[in-house]
Amino acid sequence: MDSSELKRAGLKATLPRLKILEFLETSKVRHMSAEDVYKALLESGEEVGLATVYRVLTQFEAAGLVVRHHFEGGQSVFELEQGKHHDHILCVRCGRVDEFVDETIEERQKKIAKEKGYAMTDHSLYIYGVCGDCQKNG
Amino acid sequence: MDSSELKRAGLKATLPRLKILEFLETSKVRHMSAEDVYKALLESGEEVGLATVYRVLTQFEAAGLVVRHHFEGGQSVFELEQGKHHDHILCVRCGRVDEFVDETIEERQKKIAKEKGYAMTDHSLYIYGVCGDCQKNG
DNA sequence: AATAAGAATGAGAACTCTTCTCATTTTCGT
């Protein structure tokens, strides 16, 4: 276990934080709810409290290690920060999540904010639809 | 009170539904949570249950009379359907909401969905920032 | 390596938003 990332983020290297970070880094699934992380850790025999998972993910977000999304469905979804901003397209049938970047959209958003007199701080764009697999099998 | 809109939507013209619809149509604020609607009706002396407000707004949404948004902050926000799709830019300081339409963004989204193999059903785009007033006074 | 001060954890309570349950009331076609 590598505690340097946590140290760098100004967080003490506690076991729960290390476990959660390691899990996020090694999981094949990129986008996960707090509950997902909690259950996965339990199943792999780790002892962590759900409250701690929520707390740690929120701290990771504040430290810029993780990004939080508000997909439809009520739960917050987290993913490891990758340095590069991107948006999401989600399957309403199977929950699949794909990522994309579109510079034209990014530029247009800035333009709209300026026109409306806003100092833009952030934006969120979700496209919903039925993925290729679900179109075939559905 | 005009019950024709409700009838047209296939809903019985009950008092709560009429009151809620009338309120949505006459309110100066376009974007409101269920709680907002509930409180406003109480203050104007109407007797409605909160459960009914939630139920009715959900029915209005299903009937296409109303659109539901998921702004940050946890609550669903509703607005009367205007026929024309639009997106939103919100002030993170004062909660102000402005609307916009950008055909370029709309087109790009369709293109992205197609490229990714999705049959697009919907999308949501929120731009966050600090509005003009809040930049001056904040 | 032992110590001690402060920080973090975990169990469960609590909170917010929303939906459900079900007894009572209302609507509307006859």
Place this chain on the structure above:
DNA sequence: ACGAAAATGAGAAGAGTTCTCATTCTTATT
């Protein structure tokens, strides 16, 4: 006006998340 079917409202319940606080862990210092 009558009665079947639908809608309402109060409160319970549910989902997701945060809070509380006694206990445990981390880390800087001896």
